Amino acid sequence: MGGAPEGGRRVRGGVLTADPAGQRPFRVHVDxxxxxxxxxxxxGDRVRxxxxxxxxxxxxxxPAVA
Incomplete structure (x- = not known):
């Protein structure tokens, strides 16, 4: 998991990183x-x-800025 793939995203320990706040996906699926x-x-997301x-x-x- 060296360099970041296209788009600057990187997965470490099941967590997507390297995206600015507000542009990160709500959920990352590992199946x-x-x-x-x-x-x-x-x-479920659509119903919610x-x-x-x-x-x-x-x-x-x-997302809201506090």
């Missing part, structure tokens, strides 16, 4: 069994996003 967990997590928008909490879906 060695290839059992479809990535698809299930994507559906729709729910937050419906109840008026869509501001929680974006």
């Amino acid at each position: 060695p069994a290839d059992d479809g967990a990535e698809v299930v997590n994507a559906v 996003t729709e729910f937050y928008r419906r109840i008026g909490l869509d501001d929680l879906l974006r």
Whole structure:
């Protein structure tokens, strides 16, 4: 895991690094069994996003500077 791949991203210990704050992905999927967990997590993320928008909490879906 020497140099950073294209885009400046690097994975160390299952954590994606080297991206500026606010540009990092919400979740990184590691699915060695290839059992479809990535698809299930994507559906859960979509359902959560729709729910937050419906109840008026869509501001929680974006990073905020404190």
